[in-house]
Amino acid sequence: MRHDWGHNHITAIVNSIPPSHRRPIFHRNSAVQDMNHFSVDFCAALALTASFSVQATTSFFIEDLTWQEVQTAIQDGKRTALYYAGSTEQNGPHMVTGKHNLIAHHVASRIAKELGNALVYPVMPFAPTGDPANKSGHMAYPGSVSVEDDIFAHVARNVAESAAAAGFSCIILMGDHGGGQAALGKVAREFLNSESSRGITVVHAIEVYEQSNALALAYLKRAGLPYGDHASIIDTSELMYVSPQSVRMGKLKLATEKLGSSGFASLASPKLGKIFIEYKVQTALARIRASTDCGG
Numbered sequence: 001m002r003h004d005w006g007h008n009h010i011t012a013i014v015n016s017i018p019p020s021h022r023r024p025i026f027h028r029n030s031a032v033q034d035m036n037h038f039s040v041d042f043c044a045a046l047a048l049t050a051s052f053s054v055q056a057t058t059s060f061f062i063e064d065l066t067w068q069e070v071q072t073a074i075q076d077g078k079r080t081a082l083y084y085a086g087s088t089e090q091n092g093p094h095m096v097t098g099k100h101n102l103i104a105h106h107v108a109s110r111i112a113k114e115l116g117n118a119l120v121y122p123v124m125p126f127a128p129t130g131d132p133a134n135k136s137g138h139m140a141y142p143g144s145v146s147v148e149d150d151i152f153a154h155v156a157r158n159v160a161e162s163a164a165a166a167g168f169s170c171i172i173l174m175g176d177h178g179g180g181q182a183a184l185g186k187v188a189r190e191f192l193n194s195e196s197s198r199g200i201t202v203v204h205a206i207e208v209y210e211q212s213n214a215l216a217l218a219y220l221k222r223a224g225l226p227y228g229d230h231a232s233i234i235d236t237s238e239l240m241y242v243s244p245q246s247v248r249m250g251k252l253k254l255a256t257e258k259l260g261s262s263g264f265a266s267l268a269s270p271k272l273g274k275i276f277i278e279y280k281v282q283t284a285l286a287r288i289r290a291s292t293d294c295g296g
Contacts (some may be wrong), residue, residue: 044283060112061120063169070166073119079120080170081163083156086185087127087177090210092231092261094251097143099231099239100176103277106242107208110281115288118172120175122157124213128179141260155185158204160191168267172295174208174284181206190200201293205284212279219275226263228262231255236265256259 086101096102104123106284114120129139129146138144147155159170167291171191173184188204220227227233236255242248252268255261288294 009294011062013190019293031133063122070119071230074167078117079168080115080172081168082108082112082118082120082172083159083177084182085124085127085177087129088125088145088262089129089138090144092255093259094096094248094255094265095231095236095239096246097247099235102243102246103238104176107277110247111284113280114285121163121186121234124155127175127177149183152180153187156184156187159189160187164200169199172294173202173204176209187294201291202287203291203294205287207287208280208284211283216276216277225267226264228264231261231265233264233268234266238276240268240270241277244270
């Protein structure tokens, strides 16, 4: 299969070369010119080489890069590392359990693009969401995952330590889920106290969660729209905007407290989602840029 692809690809390239640039091949034992086989001149060789050249990646995500590409990016000035924690939890009957992860991935990419000096570590897909033994909180619903606060904090610290070892001088910790915000703050404080002598800045950008949520609530109030705490109009709108295929539109009206939602999901829209996502991006940027060592 791979050989066929290569043959067809080369054939297509050769056929695109003007006849005037083709050089016929004469068989050694025959004066008959085989027009189906020809060599290509320098221009054709360049076209073939270009078709197989490795394209430079423009991804901000470390998991999409080789270690050498990460090293080069850091040397070229990308000294800020973004760590964003999401969560895998029930989000009513109308949204996938990876809602927070999808939103975090989108927001982190936007932040990195705006800063111009940042790379993004893989989104942490788990957070404290309840007690599995007692099926409390989100753990009452299948598909939810919960990790203990100390484990959640330990992972964040390990990632921060890894970022520092890689050469990043500014490390930003963020979370899209309420559970774990205190742990991220503690990690940032402890890490900063222990690593400040090395010129490393660690910031817990809690604004991306708290301040953006306050702005969204204020917007809904001005618009005369209701608000629900979980799997409601705000996060449903955000997911509609960043990953519409992850919202079960036919089940919006089934989003009730009994099924894991605070309600009002049917009032959500991608238009609102764009506004709320922008709040997250801009509040994060403001916090990061407030640190003289981190701003892009």
